[in-house]
Amino acid sequence: MKKGRLEAFSDGVIAIIITIMVLELRVPHGDHIRDLVPLLPVLFSYVLSFAYVGIYWNNHHHMIYAVDRINGAILWANLNFLFWLSLIPFVTSWMGENSFNRWPVILYGGVLIMAGLAYDILCTQLIKEGGRDSTLAEALGRDWKAKYSVLAYVAAIALAFVSTWISVSLYVTVAAAWFIPDRRIEKKVRGVKGSEEQ
Amino acid sequence: MKKGRLEAFSDGVIAIIITIMVLELRVPHGDHIRDLVPLLPVLFSYVLSFAYVGIYWNNHHHMIYAVDRINGAILWANLNFLFWLSLIPFVTSWMGENSFNRWPVILYGGVLIMAGLAYDILCTQLIKEGGRDSTLAEALGRDWKAKYSVLAYVAAIALAFVSTWISVSLYVTVAAAWFIPDRRIEKKVRGVKGSEEQ
Amino acid sequence: MKKGRLEAFSDGVIAIIITIMVLELRVPHGDHIRDLVPLLPVLFSYVLSFAYVGIYWNNHHHMIYAVDRINGAILWANLNFLFWLSLIPFVTSWMGENSFNRWPVILYGGVLIMAGLAYDILCTQLIKEGGRDSTLAEALGRDWKAKYSVLAYVAAIALAFVSTWISVSLYVTVAAAWFIPDRRIEKKVRGVKGSEEQ
Amino acid sequence: MKKGRLEAFSDGVIAIIITIMVLELRVPHGDHIRDLVPLLPVLFSYVLSFAYVGIYWNNHHHMIYAVDRINGAILWANLNFLFWLSLIPFVTSWMGENSFNRWPVILYGGVLIMAGLAYDILCTQLIKEGGRDSTLAEALGRDWKAKYSVLAYVAAIALAFVSTWISVSLYVTVAAAWFIPDRRIEKKVRGVKGSEEQ
Numbered sequence: 001m002k003k004g005r006l007e008a009f010s011d012g013v014i015a016i017i018i019t020i021m022v023l024e025l026r027v028p029h030g031d032h033i034r035d036l037v038p039l040l041p042v043l044f045s046y047v048l049s050f051a052y053v054g055i056y057w058n059n060h061h062h063m064i065y066a067v068d069r070i071n072g073a074i075l076w077a078n079l080n081f082l083f084w085l086s087l088i089p090f091v092t093s094w095m096g097e098n099s100f101n102r103w104p105v106i107l108y109g110g111v112l113i114m115a116g117l118a119y120d121i122l123c124t125q126l127i128k129e130g131g132r133d134s135t136l137a138e139a140l141g142r143d144w145k146a147k148y149s150v151l152a153y154v155a156a157i158a159l160a161f162v163s164t165w166i167s168v169s170l171y172v173t174v175a176a177a178w179f180i181p182d183r184r185i186e187k188k189v190r191g192v193k194g195s196e197e198q
Numbered sequence: 199m200k201k202g203r204l205e206a207f208s209d210g211v212i213a214i215i216i217t218i219m220v221l222e223l224r225v226p227h228g229d230h231i232r233d234l235v236p237l238l239p240v241l242f243s244y245v246l247s248f249a250y251v252g253i254y255w256n257n258h259h260h261m262i263y264a265v266d267r268i269n270g271a272i273l274w275a276n277l278n279f280l281f282w283l284s285l286i287p288f289v290t291s292w293m294g295e296n297s298f299n300r301w302p303v304i305l306y307g308g309v310l311i312m313a314g315l316a317y318d319i320l321c322t323q324l325i326k327e328g329g330r331d332s333t334l335a336e337a338l339g340r341d342w343k344a345k346y347s348v349l350a351y352v353a354a355i356a357l358a359f360v361s362t363w364i365s366v367s368l369y370v371t372v373a374a375a376w377f378i379p380d381r382r383i384e385k386k387v388r389g390v391k392g393s394e395e396q
Numbered sequence: 397m398k399k400g401r402l403e404a405f406s407d408g409v410i411a412i413i414i415t416i417m418v419l420e421l422r423v424p425h426g427d428h429i430r431d432l433v434p435l436l437p438v439l440f441s442y443v444l445s446f447a448y449v450g451i452y453w454n455n456h457h458h459m460i461y462a463v464d465r466i467n468g469a470i471l472w473a474n475l476n477f478l479f480w481l482s483l484i485p486f487v488t489s490w491m492g493e494n495s496f497n498r499w500p501v502i503l504y505g506g507v508l509i510m511a512g513l514a515y516d517i518l519c520t521q522l523i524k525e526g527g528r529d530s531t532l533a534e535a536l537g538r539d540w541k542a543k544y545s546v547l548a549y550v551a552a553i554a555l556a557f558v559s560t561w562i563s564v565s566l567y568v569t570v571a572a573a574w575f576i577p578d579r580r581i582e583k584k585v586r587g588v589k590g591s592e593e594q
Numbered sequence: 595m596k597k598g599r600l601e602a603f604s605d606g607v608i609a610i611i612i613t614i615m616v617l618e619l620r621v622p623h624g625d626h627i628r629d630l631v632p633l634l635p636v637l638f639s640y641v642l643s644f645a646y647v648g649i650y651w652n653n654h655h656h657m658i659y660a661v662d663r664i665n666g667a668i669l670w671a672n673l674n675f676l677f678w679l680s681l682i683p684f685v686t687s688w689m690g691e692n693s694f695n696r697w698p699v700i701l702y703g704g705v706l707i708m709a710g711l712a713y714d715i716l717c718t719q720l721i722k723e724g725g726r727d728s729t730l731a732e733a734l735g736r737d738w739k740a741k742y743s744v745l746a747y748v749a750a751i752a753l754a755f756v757s758t759w760i761s762v763s764l765y766v767t768v769a770a771a772w773f774i775p776d777r778r779i780e781k782k783v784r785g786v787k788g789s790e791e792q
Contacts, residue, residue: 012213015606031692079252098229210411296427408609475648494625
């Protein structure tokens, strides 16, 4: 089965998720620059989520690129992943409109955990289809970044009972860590595809 | 006529349908976890519809993949199918916001019936273009799953006058039955395309 | 310049236009079937516009398919066409929510005229790029359907001062006339492409 | 790394941005033509932003077309560019709903500046990947249009304290200047690709 439509559908859904979040930046009634001040937490929340969804799109791009075939289980694992991503606009608004209060911050972390686990399941299904020795499995074999991220989200949820700013700092730190693109897959793929082309 | 744009347009419409449903998960005014409790039926309704739209995308993907050519009648049958799918966000919200009361549950079943019939018409047009002996016709020849689904929706509507929970259970059961990907088409296509490539 | 991205962008915009119209079908507060009755004009208005946008997508698909090259003027003519299409959700809502009163019906016709003229400009630009003798020019040379449609919209606007139901009937009639796919382009393209492949 | 998904994702996001702006054209309560009069500034604001987003899509199309490879840095520069574009619907509404008052007009210019700079960063990354001698670098080497645009936005912001109509005129002038497609890249690409094909 070709993977083109899986990519196209995922791109469509992720593009919509990343864009509809901006609809929550509601236009203020006043026309002065200070009327925008109450929107600052909403904007910050939007920036954070834009980064997270962007990171996931980027990684999804790399990961799907590394496989040649997809199957039914991969389709469902992908839909499951998209489902959890689709809840990000909701938790982003709740967190932004409540100025990063405790429960919204906790729920945000909860959705990040679920999206992270769903991404992991998708990853496992892709490796299963490609076999243990595939490029992807090798490339991801020592990937602790995803596991550390989930641990950081769990810590962020626990620490929200101390101060939500610690939690938010953790979310920002994890996002920053992911900004460094996953060069391992890129190199592996480039190496294998390069040698195949010779 | 090439089928690429039909796929791209359908993917776009289905991606938007599956994503805009989350806009109905309106952010509550309070910031406590218990403020989310009234949203639970809306969330459940969203999960159910996300599954249905995902199933339809999946099956659409398989079905279009199995044909080589499209024509004008297929384009219109596809638009008709997309029209009924596009009503799912509306009936999902109505059902969720009214906590699965009788009429919303009935209308939800009605739209599922219409989407099912529209899918069947699209299927018939694809077989007509491909000829009775085509891979698709063979693969679908004994497909009772779609017919049983429509029967289940009809039963769900009738039983909504007894208890809407029976109806909703039926919707969940049908969705669960469809989660098993349609391996018959997949195998047939793989077999035929494989032998062509030799 | 390749036409793939023009198709992809246009498909995206048209897919969003056709789908966001359903957001105007606002969920009623009550949960009885009779609470849907006030939505009937909105639904009818949605069905009509879904058909129009679907027709335009279909024709756009055929027309772009018939050309091999695009240029800057075509890109702008295409954006102009998409702009007028993008106003359809607005006029659809206004017409539906006001139960087909005079001014909304007139404005609906006005937007249809502008979309029709923009489509015509796009068509002219495509023919210019392909040359007078191209398949497209030949195929469209005797195309009176588009011209009759614009005349019908003008008549519908004038007759809205007598009865808006005449206007709406005209809109429905034109849409129905377009449902018959434009077999001329299809045949010409098939013929030319077929002979090229030999 | 192939550039197809970068194009598809960018097309998706830009298509959504350009289309959701029309959701701000809220349907008036009355049904008379004069009820549309208060919407005129909103409509004008929409037309201006539709032109800007269309121009950016057009230039993005040309620029990505001119390169053969993309890398991680390009992916992030592209996301950064899409982020600033995604704020255009917000500033468009604020400017339209406040009839082009001072602060909304200034913020609009601010977002245009940021989008312009983000586009410049993306451009630089693309040139870096392609090397100083690449077609793109040559084609863009003497491109002062982008720099003059940013200067015009800065001037528009400063002059908003005199009259916002000067600012808006500047925005319209810049948009008009960009309507002339960037023939230099087009010619260069055509030349190089043409000679490669021989």
